[in-house]
Amino acid sequence: MFSRALQAELARILDHHQQGILFLNRRGMATYVFCRDCGYTIKCPRCEIPLTYHTQSRQRNNALICHRCGYTRxxxxxxxxxxxxxxxxxxxxxxxxxxxxxxxxxxARTLRWDWETTRQKGAHDTILTQFTRHQADVLIGTQMLAKGLDLPLVTLVGAVLADVGLQLPDYRATERAFQVLTQVAGRAGRSPLGGQVILQTFQPEHYVIQAAARHDYRGFYKQELDYRRRLGYPPFARLLRLEFRGATEPEVEQAAQNLSRQIQGWITASGQHTTEIIGPVPCFFGKISGEYRWQIVLRGPDPVALLRGQNLGLVRVEVDPPSLL
Known part of the structure; x- marks a missing residue:
């Protein structure tokens, strides 16, 4: 789990009575449970995603929990x-x-700062106070520890798996990954003691990892802007997302297909041929809390104008959506 470099730095800070932060944007003990004989993965019956194994949770210990709807077994x-x-x-x-x-x-004295350990009122302040008073040597947590902390004894930040989120099918995935990595890296070296940041990654040449390692905002911005220009994503176009939900997938798919054909007709009638229809397709999280999800994304100079005054039915509409997942 830890590279030799990260292990060595953890040993160093403990020897020098300093502190370290280990960042991983995944909760739980294990991200899925798998049968090595038949290949079966235990999934949430309401969301159809793998259940996460938790040794400790508010509901019960040694539980499998869905991080989408909260289903527990x-x-x-x-x-x-x-x-x-x-x-x-x-x-x-x-x-x-x-x-x-x-x-x-x-x-080593450890504290964990994630959703499970901060559900009680005042838990955030308690954990931060304990760590600030050096009642713990290593703070382990998700992105909630990435910003707003001024901890002078923290001389090491380790991103255990810096690749988390990079491969999501969302045009803002790389922006979010760079943002959280640079924020968490900024927790180290906030005193004359100095600091070191170690990013563990399977993609060391990825431009996000390279820019985050150098704290190179301008370099990341230039590369990201170039990719978005070539692919036609904001700020070089506007997006409008239409989400369809229902109890059965065939009815949801049919509703999405029907509206897609209507929109194509509106494009033809209005002459707005610069508006592109992406989909309909299942959402990345295709089922949540028992409801199936499909989506259509409209991309163009002004997709809102195309739909203005039209009867869309029971459809969730997001203009300039923050996520396409």
Whole structure:
């Protein structure tokens, strides 16, 4: 889980009575549970995404939890599909990062700052106060620790998996990744003690990783703007997202297809041929809380004008959507 460089720096800060922050934008002990005999992955019945394994949660310990709708079940002893006992947890989350620190450095005092540890009133302030008073050596957390902290004894920040979020099918995924990496990196070196930032990544040559490592905002901005210009994404075009939801996927797909044909007719009638229809397609998270989700994205100089005054039915409309997921 930790590179030799990160392990060495953790040992250094502990020897010098300094502090470190380990960042991973994933909660839990493991990101999915998988049967090694039949390949079955335990998923949420309402969202159809893998359940995350938590050793500790507010609902119960050793639970599988859906991070979309909150569905919770016990960790089974055997595979629900083939009854094999060879089920195992895979993937890394903040709980497993904390467990690894404690295994490698038993003397280290750790705090974890994520959704599970901050649900009680005042929990944020309690954790921050404890860490500020040096009642812990290593703070492990998600993006909630990325900004607004001034901690002079923090001389090490480690991004355990800096690639998280980079491959999401969203035009703003790289912007968000760069933003959170530079913010969390800024927690180190805020005193004369100096600081070091270590980004663990499978894509060291990726322009986001390179720019974040150099804290090069201008370089990232130039590269990102060039990609968006060539691909026709904001700020060089406007987006409008139409989301369809329903209890069965065929009815949701049919509603999306019907409106797509209507929109094509409106484009032809209005002469707004610079407006492009992307989709209809299932959303990245195709089902949430038992509802299926499809979407259409309109891209062009002014897609809002095309739909103004039209009867769209029961459709969620987002102008300049912050996410396409």
């Amino acid at each position: 016990n960790l089974p002893a055997k595979c629900p599909d083939c009854d094999s006992p060879r089920i195992k947890q895979f993937g890394t989350g903040t709980e497993s990062v904390e467990a690894e620190v404690q295994a490698l450095f038993p003397q």
